[in-house]
Amino acid sequence: MLARRFEAAGLATTSISLVLEHTALLRPPRALYVPFPFGLALGHPGDAAQQRRVLDAAFALFEDTPPVLRELTGEADDDEPGAPVQASALGLDGPARGGDVAGEVSRMRQYQQHWVARTGRTSVGLTGVPPTRFRGLVRFLEAVADGRFERPRECPPETELPYFIRWCCDDLKALYAEARFVMRPEDSGDAVARWLWADTALGDLLRRVGQRLAESDDPLARQLAYGIAR
């Protein structure tokens, strides 16, 4: 819909589409449907050639008169799931259930530091709390899981507590993912998700945090629970 809005304002657009059925109804000026999972609009990470093929095909749509909806072919992996597995699809009796999350975070941080050193980049950073202080975030989340919603000093005064809880969870998930990229570089996104939910103490803690928020009297907390673990 943004494409239509921009085009009407005089900006020529080309779009990547991940849901063919929706795009066909919206009739954007130029759209390239790609057969990749959600989260991979330009193709697979590290595959610059594939990303370039997607862009070449998207810009090639300017050779035709709108509306143009074209499907990118020759790139699909039929075995690839369309979205990563969620916590609810996996069992609750993994080996790390009830384990020492703070200790586990410290171990993961060692791997994650290798990722940062190698790539010069990290996706951790929504809370503004450095990973060296993530044991404090773990204590905070454990209190939340136990039903104690005490506002930590790291939470900015203008930020509603449920959002800070969500960002703590996202920062920890990102740290674990980057650790896993070093531990098992061959793991797919789905494999990383399965490991997090089934094999880590953090995954168990996040389930409990999500459950506690889902049971809250606060409608915002209930809304955000769905984005922590489901």
Added chain:
Amino acid sequence: MPRLDRLPAKTQAVLRAQPVAEYDSTPDAGPVRLAQARVALVTTAGLHLRADRPFAGKDPGYRVIPSDAGADDIVQSHSSIGFDRTATQRDLNVVFPLDRLRELVDEGVLGELAPRFLSFMGAQPDPEAVLAEAGGQAAEQLLRDGVDVVLLTPT
């Protein structure tokens, strides 16, 4: 092949039930010469500069990302967990192709990059609300920046 049939049943059902506006016509800004065009990147991947405020809830606004930003300057606070975040965590180019666009400019395929790129957050329950205000503001900003072409990427 449609992606919907490869999704978990619950996700498929949500997407199939989602109301989608249907249009009989399509706007057309006219022909462009890509090799001379100033190109902007707009995404709904919920990205922003590390120092910028995260997207909260179904935030209908957008964030500005300078086109010369480095990948480490950018983080993601999209509300949905229904997509593979590890791909973006490994390689920002899978949703925000900074490196690929810079290469296309270097090769002369595209004219130049706009000074500012934009990011919205997708998975909006009311896309009309996004378009009504922020969409118009975004279009005005891109026009002020002299943009000719916009590449839009989803999550």
